[in-house]
Amino acid sequence: MAAQRDQGHNGDQPPATVTDVTVRDVPAARERARAIPEAAVARLAVYLRVLSAMGEDGVTTISSEELAAAAGVNSAKLRKDLSYIGSYGTRGVGYDVDVLISEIERILGLTRKHSVAVVGIGNLGHALANYGGFPSRGFPVAALFDVDPDLMGVPVGGIPVEHIEDIESICREREVTIGVIATPPSVAQEVCDRLVSGGVQCILNFAPVVLGVPDHVEVRKVDLAVEMQILSFHVARRADEAQAEVTVDGTRPGVGEAVVGR
Amino acid sequence: MAAQRDQGHNGDQPPATVTDVTVRDVPAARERARAIPEAAVARLAVYLRVLSAMGEDGVTTISSEELAAAAGVNSAKLRKDLSYIGSYGTRGVGYDVDVLISEIERILGLTRKHSVAVVGIGNLGHALANYGGFPSRGFPVAALFDVDPDLMGVPVGGIPVEHIEDIESICREREVTIGVIATPPSVAQEVCDRLVSGGVQCILNFAPVVLGVPDHVEVRKVDLAVEMQILSFHVARRADEAQAEVTVDGTRPGVGEAVVGR
DNA sequence: AGGTGTGAAATCCTTCACAGCG
DNA sequence: CGCTGTGAAGGATTTCACACCT
Known part of the structure; x- marks a missing residue:
């Protein structure tokens, strides 16, 4: 049972595994990729989208x-994030949009195409299969799977649905690297196992x-x-705080009163 | 521009807001809710699901x-997480499943119902409207919105679709607290503004x-x-590391063999 | 014994603030 | 002068390890 990154803040798998030793001795070789904090990677993807939009609007240079x-972070964090991938800015000027796009794409491994397989063609699976954001950003959907006999061969978003039993052979054949599980929970583990034995990473x-999953497979x-x-928690917390304020100073914070603009 | 929590690791909003000062003097009143780290909240929700499943299987007591x-974390983290909400375990024994369920539900604010509105009834919106996990866990879907004239009044998952222009009045009327935006990006900000002025938090x-969004609104x-x-990045990193190992010790790691521990 | 609850250490991430380059 | 790049400080989160209860 391996690591299972859960939304950025990762963190299980306390003891080292056997092969760990091998890696620990090679800091130089893995310099670039390794040093980037998980949290920064997630933001780089956001910067990339913003930059792409800017580029299409004809912007060529941009400051931190x-x-x-535009990305909703503060500039120190942004600069630190970019510093993890190299020094591509010009002091006194800013960053070249195209350069930054290329470099982020390189770091994120977007220069290779990553074929995607979607398993479970219900509502969500449909949505994912039709989601334009995948192919347009280098993630071609290469296969769809389900168990429903009525769906077999039916094209969804241009790709025919195939049977879950063929996951292993088809994924291997089409070199699928990313598997998306949109099935009911009861079969998710089984589907996962099949994807893994089909070579999905x-x-x-x-x-x-x-x-x-085995250690070499990454799950998000x-x-x-x-x-x-989580949202519910925040509603509750806010209610508690409002309550606390009333208790203490007797004034109730105005409801519609926006505290800060935009 | 207000806080926009991004998957657990949050982190903008450097300066204090007005109400902050007031609150800072009332640690006692907000004791429970405030002290819980964001990351722990996300995991509590996972524990809750696992516990519910256990409860249905007849398990009454469980150790950390x-x-x-079952939740995919290590036990020290779990105990620390649970300690944020109180001391409900029995030393030498473990936790009572039902007690833990109640306490987590209380902390997450699940004792109140939170009505949900989904905006944008495309593939994803359909999937969300039909998603059984919402109502069953205390999040009744109270309204659906779109702009497509063909969809107006059509029931999806039992709820008729209404026009985006009516978001404000309908959300206010039905006391929607959570808005889900599943629209194309071009209209997302406009939809968001309407939700906010409809009182959605x-x-x-x-x-x-x-x-x-204004400060009093929480976005995920x-x-x-x-x-x-992010997955693509990890594939690339793994490839780099495998490459590095070959370079250094001349041995290629077997495919199934984990490269990095964690 | 067996397992929780928790200070303290270690780690990871963010923010500050400023040196230094163009 | 303006803005990047980055050590160092500051916070937050995770992990350790053990006192303490049942």
């Missing part, structure tokens, strides 16, 4: 301040279960219920 | 070790844009392209 504002899991999870519950 | 394994944003973002790119 501007890019930071990364899994994006929408099913509300914790998947067990998107859990709608968890997102909702 | 067992629960941690929390937003779950699936559109690939950075939303600007789910960005599929970003998730894919």
Whole structure:
């Protein structure tokens, strides 16, 4: 059972594994890739999108301040993030948009194409199969899988649905590197196992279960219920705080009163 | 521009806001809610799901070790997380499943119902409207919105679609607290503004844009392209490391053999 | 014994603030 | 002069390890 990164803040797998030793002795060789904090990687992807949009609008140069504002972070963080990938800015001027785009794409490994397989062609699977953001950003959808006999061969977003039993052979054949699990939770682990034995290295899991995978496979999870519950927590917290304020100074904070503009 | 929590690791909003000062003097009143780290909140939601499943299987007591394994974290972290909400375990025994469920639900604010509005009834919106996980976990879908005239009044998952222009009045009327944005990016900010002026306090944003909101509104973002790119980064990193090992010791790591521990 | 609860250490991430380059 | 790049400080989170209860 291996690491399962959960939304940026990672963190299990306390003891070292056997092969760990090998890696620990090669800091120089893995310099670039390794040093980037997980959190920074997620933001680089955001910067990339913002930069692409800017580039299409004809912007050629941008300062850390501007890019930071557009990406919703502060400029110190942005500069630190960019410093992880190299020094591509010009002091007194800013960054060249095209250069930054290329460099971020290189670091994120977007120069290679990563074929995607979507498993579970329900509502969510449909949405994912049709999602334009995948192919346009270098993630061609190469295969769709389900168990429903009525779906077999039916093209969704241009790709025919195939049977879950063929995951292994088809993924291997089409060199799928990323598997997306959009099945009911009950079959998610089984599907995951098949993807892994089909050579898939990364899994994006929408099913509300914790998947067990070998160490060399990376899992990211998107859990709608968890997102909702985090929001719920914040509503509750806010209510508590408002309550506390009333208790203490007797004034109730105005409801519609925006505290800060935009 | 207000806080926009991005998948657990948050982190903008450097200066204090007005109300902050007032609150800072009331640690006692907000004791429970405030002290919980953001990262722990996300995990509590996961523990809750695992516990619910256990409860249905008839398990009445569970140790930190067992629960941690089922939730995919290590037991020290789990115990620390649970300690933020109180001391509900029995030394030498473990935790009572039902007690833990109740306490986590209380902390997450799940004792109140949070009505949800989904905006943008495309593939993803459909998937969300039909997603059984919402209502069953205390998040009734109270309204659906779109602009497509063909969709007006059509029931999706039992709820009729209404026009985006009516977001404000309908959200206010039905006391929607959580808005889900599943629109194209071009209209996401406009939709967001309407939700906010309709009194919505929390937003779950699936559109690939950075939303600007007032301080009292909480935004969480789910960005599929970003998730894919993070996975892509890890594939690239792994490839680099494998490469590095070959360079250094002349042995190529076997494919199934994990390269990095964690 | 067996397992929780928690200070303290270690690690990771963010922010500050400023030296230095163009 | 303006803006990048970055050591160093400051926070937050994770992990350790053990006192303490049952």
